[in-house]
Amino acid sequence: MNSDTESLPETLAARLTRVQERVAQAALRSGRDPEAVTLVAVSKTKPFAMIAELAGAGQVDFGENRLEELWEKVEMAEKAALPDIRWHAIGTIQSRKSKQAIGPFALVHSVDTRKLATRLSRDATAAGQTVNALLEVNISGEDSKHGFTRQALLADLPDLLALPGLHIQGLMTMAPLESEAEDTRPVFRQLRLLRDELAERFPQRDWRHLSMGMTNDFEVAIEEGATIVRVGTAIFGKREIN
């Protein structure tokens, strides 16, 4: 673990502000507009009251990694009449549960197989919707990581882009957990270069998003071009599980 979490401010709102400042500073350091980076607050395992508190402090984007929990929180937010939350599905989705990923979600970050992509498209089309989606790429090649390998992605992409129920908007990756954030830089850089390559090959398509960077490494990810960072621990504190 690096030192990112050692001096967490006391209150939830203060921790959010601190992370927002770090996002902005990382963007400015690399000559980017802070507005070009979306901070997704990853609320998995955390109580709805914390989401409500952060929404009250102006946080709009929230991410969950389990669809059951995502749906529960969406329903609680509706009951509590929380305004304008954008929900992100960020965790692995079993393809037999693809229907559960069709809902009032801003973005599904974790389309990691051709089978899942095909089922999501089918279910979305049946529901008269399209799913905004990112393709998850296993840049590091670790067996434990989900996602398309570079080769599989290049082979499958023409078919994926033809799926009528998916609006593919870019790429996502999970970097290996390194003790030094700097060690993740090559992974983030490779995802960006892959995105640039795809944008050249398929210029008529939408490649706007790079979802990369978590509590331990989001500043490095922003320096390498992240447009979305997914931050849990630095905002919500440590989790018991997950």
Ligand SMILES: *Cc1c(COP(=O)(O)O)cnc(C)c1O
């Ligand atoms: C839990 C999770 C995160 C956030 O992790 P932290 O290290 O707590 O910031 C980001 N992305 C995904 C896919 C996750 O499951």
